[in-house]
Amino acid sequence: MTAAIPVGVTEQGPDRPPITMFGPDFPFPYDDYLASPAGLGSVPADVHGTEVAVIGGGLSGMVTAYELLRLGLKPVVYEAGEIGGRLRSVAFDGHPGTVAEMGAMRFPPSSRSFFHYVDKVGLRTKPFPNPLSPATPSTVIDLKGVSHYARTLDDLPDLYREVADAWRDTLVSLARLDEMQDAIRDRDVPTIKAIWDGLVQRYDNQTFYGFLCESPMFASFRRREVFGQVGFGTGGWDTDYPNSILEILRVVFTNADEDHRSIVGGSQLLPQRLWRRAPHDLSHWEPGTSLRDLHPGGVPRPAVRALHRTAPGNLTVTDTDGTIRSYPAAVFTAQSWMLLSRITVDESLFPTDTWTAIERTHYMGSSKLFALVDRPFWLDQDDRGRDRMSMTLTDRMPRGTYLLDDGPDRPAVMCLSYTWSDDSLKWLPLSTQERLDVILTSLQAVYPDVDVRRHIIATPEAISWETEPDFMGAFKANLPGHYRYQERLFTHFVQDRLPEAYRGLFLAGDDISWTAGWAEGAVQTALNAVWGVVHHLGGSSAPGNPGPGDRFDELKPFSFGED
Template sequence: MFVPDFPFAYDDWLRHPAGLGHMPEHLYGTPVAVVGGGISGIVAAYELMRLGLRPVLYEAGELGGRMRSVPFPEDPDYVAELGAMRFPPAATALFHYIDELALPTSPFPNPLARSTPTTVVNLEGVVHRAHTLEDLPTVYQEVADAWEKTLRDQAELAAMEDAIRRRDVGWVKTIWNRLVTQFDDQSFYGFLASSSTFSSFRHREIFGQVGFGAGGWDTDFPNSILEILRVVYTQADVDHVSIAGGAQRLPLGLWRHSPRTMAYWPPGTSLESLHDGAAGPGVMRIRRSRELIAVQDSGGRTRAFPAVVFTPHVWTLLGHVDCADELLSADLWTAVERTHYMSSSKVFVLADRPFWRDIDPRTGHEVMGMTLTDRFPRGVYLFDSGPDKPGVMCLSYTWNDDSLKFLTLDDEQRLAVLLRRLGRIYPGVDIARHVISKPITVSWERERHFMGAFKANLPGHYRYQRRLFTQFMQDGRPARQRGLFLCGDDVSWTAGFAEGAVTTALNAVWGVLNHLGGRTDPGNPGPGDLFHELAPVELPL
């Protein structure tokens, strides 16, 4: 995911034999606070440990954040992926860590993916079954062609894909900077409606409900088209895989893993061993304390650190964490306030077996398939572990307004409504007979420490995002605004993707290294060393 706003090769930086940098020996063992134990916080802590610093990790909930894999109590060998569950191979910084832990992956059953046995499209009560796009009625091919043509005609798709493939930084930025200026105030829907190939409302409607890659995109229609173009250009929407045993294995694995090479710490050292087996409690208060930053946890203990890495959603700085105003500039606080989050809900159950693979003798088709519908469930994903083993069913995966429809329903009500709705798509299929677990659900908008699934910029929000992303560059800031580093996927240009959480964590690691007087190897410059060459375009105020 060579993001055009800041096309830095994080994967090259990570795998270079010189490492990410070097600390002065007299600073070895210096404690640095890391707030939040999601993948961003775990990666930041892991790399700070490798540099010879002593990360002090705080986590209000459980390690993993939105990489949350919840075992079914009825059979803990199977999990419900409540947060991140599909990862594009283009996420090369993320896969650096997946590969380091040798975590196995498998193709994710997205609509019309090669690994998906059957895709069922249900719009306005009409059901179509397909293995490829060509199996669907002509109008769906027209919609796919319209999207491709719109991207090529209005967003220079071919040129940008070629530039990213070659990692031609100059050409990437030339194209992208022009598009940012052109489209910062344009919504996704406005972008479609302005295209002659999407002049038909019916085509726009079908595109919103079925979409491309991972499914329908109508809940993204109000968002900035720049958000969507980043996904398309970096191929973040194709060839997804899942992590065997659950995505949470990655942050938990890094927590327990001892790196092959690291400064200062003896062999066998891990984040877990540095923390005596458990992270500290959640953070309640952050204040400036002379040259240091004081962090108070929920247990009432206060410690002062020369640097603090803050990884939770930035909205938590507005209420859950009492953060001193002076630690961020006024324009950064405005960017924090203006951040826009997407809602999201999921409902999972465990089935006795992958009964959806059964063949209906009347039609010759499998009785169910991965389902896209304009009705209540919206997206249904089916996970098959073998014919004689239980199967996991994600009965609904929804966003924004569709997610809010679930908020007033408890878990059992959600399941009952979904089974009733799916019964209309699959008459005669007794799904309930095969369910062997209670439902496991999530609505991220009501999760106290998240308040949403991920950030998605609205039109006109590019300037705010630039402020958040560039906050790790602090040399020109007043002393009172140095030492606190924001990171996480909502600080990144590609929110909702673990890759953005990882790469902004690496920005923060560079920031801490620089702030404490360390340096990168001349042969392996970091994101801050190349910042002025790669910096996101700055739009006029």
């Protein structure tokens, strides 16, 4: 979600702390927690080697399993497909070194816990070419049949600056943007909670669109229309308008829509390397032991077919091979809807209110289509001295087109279309080839002198996440009134308040987090689950480095109670 029309965030300076994804709902310093030389804690020696089921091999599952391995436990990972989840990097046929990022493809520096693991496994990153960013040679905004070419916001008509200013003024006047960002920089927990708790009470029932309509700066329908077509970021189009404004405020407060970076070689390398990496500070296992080493044949267990509780205090997993194993604790990191459809479960897994929250989860659909081309031909200059093609935002079918290259003489990748929600649904009946034909026809109207097709050198790759059987959507986006459900899911890791019959199974993943759709949420909820497992098995956090559960009463999210 990098800004096509910049928000105008509070001024950065060399002496100012950075804005990070610190809160606002649960302002726990996950990055400091990870960086502490004291480590995350320990379990009793007689618990070392205890098996813990980790269901789902995406980023959250790999972080969970990696940290449990370090603590001396034995994670048993179950995965229906490949290690990676929605960090899915697909190589083009005949070109194994070049990938299409079918899921997450850009990450904000404010995701400090996420980048902790990126750095740990030695991955490199580079700026992602979002609209109007310094990494983007040029941007074209094409609306209602009129195209505008720009290198900076100042190159666009005044209307776009007016919309950008209106968005910032709205955030400042209605959501206290500057005050909140200052508090996040300073990690001023009382101020963060005072501002945010007030906003939750005021806006839990408000849509993104309703919030705009509340602002005098967006009294003009034309401004709301342009803003919906161009957006505060690539995720801020009008397809987001029905969602809760709280979802949007979390993004802009924490700069999740700023200065994105991509992972060189593909984002799937992160969970794959965590799978293979041997931690240097193992508590129980032989030096050099990795997650892969603990799994026969170096592969995870297959998909889970059934999950239920068995006495005394066991969680029993049946996989698609028919193998049945029981565990004293388990972490479920797959998308929660799997518990409603793909996996046979019993109601004793969770309290009724938790089941209700799972059932009310609202997922956004998302589709992409990528093509590999012979070279970054878009950098050729036309007779006006402009790039032949540009990063494109449009109200036509593609919505967003991104141009990705590794140099002038190498094959390059075009994300020809990136759409969400209703826009994504328009592609569902179409094959990959049909999608390509529609997209190229649309782009031909924007770039009449460019023949994209003649540059394509490999079969295009497409995805619609809402039809992926083990996902059924790209990521969660809460609707108005869903805060109570989100609070139940996120706080589930603190289980002392639950009846004993419901303990031992922990939820993790970005859809459990407050920042669904962002990898940081997957990491943070994984760390919550690790704390929960350690606590459940009689362990504790390291002295001087309290975990998220230790500080829960101090930092816990606002609660509406039972009213």
